[in-house]
Amino acid sequence: MNQLALYSGSFNPVHQGHLAVVDYLSSRDYDEVIILLENRRNLAGLVGFDDRKAMLRLGLGNRQAVLDKYDFQSEARVIDYQVVEDLFEIYGKGLKVDIVLGSDGITNLDQWQGLDYLLEHRVGFVWIKRAGYHHQSKQIQAKLRSIPSLRYQEVAMIDDLTSATQIRQQLANRQAPQGLSQPVLDYITKNQLFANSSRHL
Known part of the structure; x- marks a missing residue:
């Protein structure tokens, strides 16, 4: 095992935009793509961890991504x-790790606890540039360049207009959501999720 990609999120719910990122990472030279399901309980509208995990498993399907292999997964931490x-x-210390972040996450990278540790161990970052954040790109680039020894790459996700917020709004309004796989949509319908979803998450 030489190189890992670590992709985290609330996946509330998992949608085609998330899966496009997994597909991209799987096409690169990573030995494993690890999905870390966060459990930030202070966020309004966040459905249960077990439901999000079940939807994530359904969404991933046969994709080569790791969801449950490591003990820290059960802690559901950020x-x-x-x-x-x-x-x-x-x-071992020879492992190469890349952390995958969207524009919203990488904007605050300089405030991360333990950033010095990550830089010291040559942890890299993959910046997924999604639609809606292009106007901030130069500002984010300037901030990243100001961090000494930071190793990062930019990846533009073409035609990715899928938004978990929009999906939740559509579900709450009983509209047909865009960007969900059928198994995930079936699970949401069966378990009556997001019926009173908040627009803030």
């Missing part, structure tokens, strides 16, 4: 340097 520490303990 991605941080301690997750990377766990991976180094498993695979």
